[in-house]
């Protein structure tokens with residue numbers, strides 16, 4: 001679908017870095033076009049009537065109650081039009097929903113993401129490609145994947161509802177305490193992208209952001225995993241921190257270190 005249409009509404013701000021990002025953008029574009037169509041028609045009609053039936057000397061305004069059939073059709077016919085466009089739109093929505101949310105394509109690897117107030121923990125499979133084995137690699141706020149590999153994810157929460165969101169992938173999925181939620185993604189562009197919690201999950205919600213690094217190949221990924229195991233890896237966040245004033249948690253850096261809020265937040269870790 002995505003080859004046919006891209007208005008750049010989203011891609012000019014956030015790259016489309018997963019296999020289904022283009023399909024999600026296509027839906028946004030379609031909605032914009034359909035809503036835009038009605039917007040233009042409605043305003044054009046309104047302004048035409050304003051000018052055509054403007055006040056004139058000696059002409060008395062007519063009171064129209066809208067109860068006659070000939071008057072009601074002005075409401076009914078546009079309404080049928082809106083419904084027809086909605087049905088057209090829902091057809092595409094169902095196709096995308098089934099592909100993205102209800103299908104689990106064969107995968108190369110699996111990752112686990114665990115949300116908690118207020119950080120993300122990640123588990124990467126080791127060389128055996130299986131979770132919960134000796135060679136797993138655990139990280140905090142720092143997820144690593146390989147470009148063009150399909151991943152299954154397992155989402156868990158240690159406390160409240162969170163939402164695992166990677167805007168560049170157009171991916172969002174709730175995490176629910178007591179449940180493991182599965183889904184998939186396939187990164188198509190290498191680089192480091194934002195990964196964040198997209199559901200108000202407490203007062204530290206706004207600092208619950210992390211990074212996902214899409215490695216161009218397995219070699220780069222394996223080197224990073226080895227560095228993490230050896231304790232020599234500088235995560236995206238470590239590098240960011242060294243660049244200047246600590247950016248997180250920004251709510252604390254703005255307040256005094258001994259303010260009640262800062263103390264309460266610090267105690268929660």
Ligand SMILES: [Cu+2]
Pocket residue numbers: 115116118161162163197198199200201205208
């Ligand atoms: Cu959260």
